[in-house]
Structures are given as structure tokens and as C-alpha cells.
Amino acid sequence: MAKKKINYVTKESSTGANYIMAFRPEDYDIFEYRINKPIAVKDPNDTSEFDMHFIVQETDEIKINSKHKLEYFIPNNIALLLSISDKALNRGLQIYKIYLNPDKPENDITKYIKDEQVGFLKEKSRHYCDYIEEIETAIVFAYTAVEAFANISIPDNYIYKSAEKDGILYEKKAIERWTSLAEKVSVILPEIYDVKSIKSKSFYNHFKLLEEYRNAIIHQKSVERADFFKLYFKGNINEICKSSESVIRFFYDAHKESNRINPLWPWLIGNEKDFPIIYDDLSNIQRKD
Known part of the structure; x- marks a missing residue:
């Protein structure tokens, strides 16, 4: 037929x-x-x-x-957030590769004579700012994607007893507002999805850095100046931003095994027929x- x-x-x-x-x-x-x-x-x-x-x-x-x-x-809101983050990250890494990578001879300031160095630094500073804009966009939207995923994963009737706050009981709205994302990801979601601790996964440390970087952007203190920008030039910025999808996939794969796929979850590469x-x-x- x-x-x-x-x-x-x-x-x-x-x-x-x-x-x-x-x-x-x-x-x-x-x-x-x-x-x-x-x-x-x-x-x-x-x-x-x-x-x-x-x-x-x-x-x-x-x-x-x-x-x-x-x-x-x-x-899909989560998919849009992940897409914004991924595009910004790719643009930022491309800016670094072409204009900022110190291993490229043309990016070495010592090759220029003194009179040219000021102009060179002006140009590099523009690329530096472009890079920071893209990386901060990637960080904030990657974090927000996990936050959105965590919040839609919490059932309306779920009650959480916080060990970190003297056993205070939280309903869904209170969890969304008063509980840190790290606590949601490491304690609440494993309980909801009935999975083992996510803390043992290698990407969890990158996710913790993602949260740290995001908080530094959102809750800036004047005494910090702009020193936290320097963290974006470490070699693991790609893994830090990509940890958002790794966190979502961890719970996605665990929940999929019980055939309880949430229609609000985003598409993930490799799960096109789920x-x-x-x-x-x-x-x-x-x-x-």
C-alpha cells in the first residue's frame, strides 16, 4: 500500500x-x-x-x-536563544581568528614602527570591542536558554525543599525566581527527570563558568573595571558557551528513554525523529x- x-x-x-x-x-x-x-x-x-x-x-x-x-x-523560544548564542559565538571566534590572534604575524604590534603603532592599536581596539560584544551575546543567550529549559521542565505542582536555605519549601514560581540556575540544574532537574547527578559530567564545570561569566556581565561592579573581559580570551570560551546545549541534551536524552518528550523542548542535532x-x-x- x-x-x-x-x-x-x-x-x-x-x-x-x-x-x-x-x-x-x-x-x-x-x-x-x-x-x-x-x-x-x-x-x-x-x-x-x-x-x-x-x-x-x-x-x-x-x-x-x-x-x-x-x-x-x-x-521555539529555547531554540531561538541557542541559535542567537551560536551565531554570536561563531562571529566572535572568526573575529579573533582573523584580527586578534597573536600567533598571526600581521597581528604582532612589534612589526610596526612607533608612528604606526597608535593607528594599529586603534584598529585592533575596534576588533577587540567587536569580539567582546559577540562573546557576551553568546554567553548571555546560552545561559538564558538553559534557564528557559529549566523553568519549563518544572511541573506546576512541584515542591522543592532547599537544603541550601534551611529547608524552605518552594513552589514553581518561587523556584524560578529565587533558586539559582546551578541549583536547578544540579539538584532540581535531576530529581524531576530521575537521573544521576550532572556534576560528574565534564561539561558541568564549563557550565559553572558560563554562569559565572553571565553574572559578571549582568551584575557588574564598578570596582571590577573591565578585567572580566580578559577571561574571554582563554582557550575554553567555545566549550563554555557550548555547555548550554550539553546541559539540555543531558536531560533530553535521559527523558527521551522513557518516551516523555516535552513538546516545548528544542530540536537537537541527531534527534530529528524524536x-x-x-x-x-x-x-x-x-x-x-
């Missing part, structure tokens, strides 16, 4: 959005890592040997004016081929 693709569903969702559908999971080809994952909808009444179900991709729209609207697949699953009666869905 030939498989038949479904182009779209005419039935609207509760938000007024339409659904774009593929007939089988293998028919779905990912075209953009920054949008929400599609959802596999299975009919609990379907007992056929083919295990027929749909992959559903939801759309939304923005009303631009009285005549026009913008329709789109819904972006779809969240819901069960719903599909008999009354109107389809256009």
Missing part, C-alpha cells in the same frame, strides 16, 4: 491556528531547527497493523493591519490532500 501524505488539516485548534501534517513520522523532513517540534497524534481506537498516526505542525499568525496577516510555524506523542480521536478530522 502506497503511503499518502496529508498536506494540511482544515480543523482549527483552540488558539485558532491551523495544522500542517505529514501522514507518517518518516514523511516529516525537518526544515528549520528554530521552530517548535511537531507532535505525533495517535488514535487510541486505531487497531490496524500499520499503526497509523499523524505528525502535526502547528501554525500561528500575526495581524499586521486591517488587510494583511503574517502566517508562520511557531518558533516526536512528542499525544493520543486523540482522529475520526472527525477533515483533511485536504
Whole structure:
């Protein structure tokens, strides 16, 4: 039997959005890592040997004016944050490689005569500032991606007893506001996802540095001047920024094994066919081929 693709569903969702559908999971080809994952909808009444179900991709729209609207697949916030961080990191590393790398002869100030050195330093200072802008963008958005992931992972009815704060009980909103991200990642999320400690992973130390660097950016003190900029020139800045995806993947892989994929999680490279699953009666869905 030939498989038949479904182009779209005419039935609207509760938000007024339409659904774009593929007939089988293998028919779905990912075209953009920054949008929400599609959802596999299975009919609990379907007992056929083919295990027929749909992959559903939801759309939304923005009303631009009285005549026009913008329709789109819904972006995934965590994926956008990771994408912003990754692009900024790549731009920053490219700036360093071309203009700042001291191993390149053309970046050696001693090769210039004294009268040329001031102009050379002016040019290098501009590249220095460009590099810092990109790296700080990468740091802040990488950290924010993990923070967003941690917060959506906490169930609404979850209660956390903090050992660090004399056994104070925290509900979800209080956890989001008053608990450090390191505590969420190292204590709360392992409990929620029922996994072993993340602290034993090599990338966790890089994540701790990511949090340290981010806090230095957001909570700057006048006495520090700009000395923390110098940390961005260490050889591990790539691993520090990339630790955000490593943290998310750690919990993603652990949770995936129990087939409980959160539809709010981002796409990750290598997990293109991991779809969240819901069960719903599909008999009354109107389809256009």
C-alpha cells in the first residue's frame, strides 16, 4: 500500500491556528531547527497493523493591519536563544581568528614602527570591542536558554525543599525566581527527570563558568573595571558557551528513554525523529490532500 501524505488539516485548534501534517513520522523532513517540534497524534481506537498516526505542525499568525496577516510555524523560544548564542559565538571566534590572534604575524604590534603603532592599536581596539560584544551575546543567550529549559521542565505542582536555605519549601514560581540556575540544574532537574547527578559530567564545570561569566556581565561592579573581559580570551570560551546545549541534551536524552518528550523542548542535532506523542480521536478530522 502506497503511503499518502496529508498536506494540511482544515480543523482549527483552540488558539485558532491551523495544522500542517505529514501522514507518517518518516514523511516529516525537518526544515528549520528554530521552530517548535511537531507532535505525533495517535488514535487510541486505531487497531490496524500499520499503526497509523499523524505528525502535526502547528501554525500561528500575526495581524499586521486591517488587510494583511503574517502566517508562520511557531518558533521555539529555547531554540531561538541557542541559535542567537551560536551565531554570536561563531562571529566572535572568526573575529579573533582573523584580527586578534597573536600567533598571526600581521597581528604582532612589534612589526610596526612607533608612528604606526597608535593607528594599529586603534584598529585592533575596534576588533577587540567587536569580539567582546559577540562573546557576551553568546554567553548571555546560552545561559538564558538553559534557564528557559529549566523553568519549563518544572511541573506546576512541584515542591522543592532547599537544603541550601534551611529547608524552605518552594513552589514553581518561587523556584524560578529565587533558586539559582546551578541549583536547578544540579539538584532540581535531576530529581524531576530521575537521573544521576550532572556534576560528574565534564561539561558541568564549563557550565559553572558560563554562569559565572553571565553574572559578571549582568551584575557588574564598578570596582571590577573591565578585567572580566580578559577571561574571554582563554582557550575554553567555545566549550563554555557550548555547555548550554550539553546541559539540555543531558536531560533530553535521559527523558527521551522513557518516551516523555516535552513538546516545548528544542530540536537537537541527531534527534530529528524524536516526536512528542499525544493520543486523540482522529475520526472527525477533515483533511485536504
